Amino acid sequence: MSSRKSAADAEISNFCGVTGANPKVAKQYLDKHKRLDRAVDEYFMNGGTPLAASSNKAGPSTTKLNAIFDKYKDQDIQEDLIGIDGTMQFCEDIGLALDDVVLLAIATDLKSKKMGSWERQPWIDGWKVLGCVTVSVASPRLITRHRCDSLEGIRSVLPRIRAKLHSDPAYFKKVYNHTFDFGRNEGQRSLAMDSALPFWGLLIPAGLSGQALAHYVATEDGDEALPPPGETGWTPQLTDLWTEYMETKGGKGVSKDTWQMFLDFVRSMDSRLERFNALDTWPSTIDDFVEWAKERL
CATH class of the missing domain: 1.10.8 (Helicase, Ruva Protein; domain 3)
Structure with missing residues (x-):
């Protein structure tokens, strides 16, 4: 063959x-x-x-999406926003836990600028783009088209978002990078450590569970190549070590450079960190982590 x-x-x-x-x-x-x-x-x-x-079907109704937005809109402020209380109720109504990684994907697709805040037009446009697909969790082969302009329709599209987040490296990277700005406190250039650690705790296991964080080897031309047979990539043990290191030695915040380059680091490193090259242009936080972690592997 x-x-x-x-x-x-x-x-x-x-x-x-x-x-x-x-x-x-x-x-x-x-x-x-x-x-x-x-x-x-x-x-x-x-x-x-x-x-x-396949055939074309009518897309989600703008009127119905506006009605859903109005149902959860914050009535106590002048801005046209769904706030924290509305977010909590919305998540409860669609059966999505507040600490579910899918919420980070939705925040990316609906262009939410900060946690617990959703603007009307990106909300409507986002649900329209996300499409209208019903996926049966009990029987994944039973897939039918459904307009996500109702809570039932929105609920039904969640498995597709989850599958894409776990399997699509480009989409995962988009969500991962958006999470930095989404979770950052207003006026701050870095992401607070007490926010960064929980976000990593959601995102890294999700990416590792599918192909979104599939291990690759960087070539001299900067391309991605398959690793040699038998070489394993990033492991949950390394995630635990990274968490421990950042908790104790990472300081109060994470810079955007460190946040973004950590994703490439995870994908390109083997399970023993033997592929790490100190001459590469990694942030100093990653350099120091490798030296610390190798003593514990």
Whole structure:
């Protein structure tokens, strides 16, 4: 079997694992897009139907999305916002815990600028873009189109958001980078450590559970290549060590540079940190962490 065929079979297997589709449907989407992330996105946007069977459906209703916004809008302020109380009630109504990582993805897609704050137009536009797909949690193969202009519809799209966050490196990076600005206190350039640690605690395990933080080896040209057989990437043990180090030696805040480069660090490091090169341009926090962590591995 050629290496090209093996790679194609692996892509089909990954597509089926994320979507629950059969290999024939997986091949349709992968042949069209040539990229797993784009193929998965269109599959879900088409309601899980084969390409030939997909059809256009009416999108979410602006009127209904406005009504949902008004239901949770903060009535005690002049600004047209859903505030903290409304956020808590909304999450309760759609069955989403406040510490669920999916909320960070929703905040990114709805362009929320800070925790517990949602502006009307980005709210409406965001839910429209997120699409209208119903995914059965009990039976992932049972996927039907649904307009997410109701609480039921919004609730039904959450599994797709979760699957994309876990499986799509580009989308994960978008959510990860937005979280820095989203969680930062107004007027501060850094992200407070007591916010950064919980965010890492949500995001890193989510990325590791799928392909979003898949291990790669950086080439001399700056491209990403598959690691050698048998080499493992970032592990929960390293996450625990990073948390311990930042709690005790990380200071009061995390700079944007450290926050963003930590994501590349996680993806490019092996489980023993043997690929670390002190001559690379990592932030000093990461340099110091590697020296500290190697004594504990």
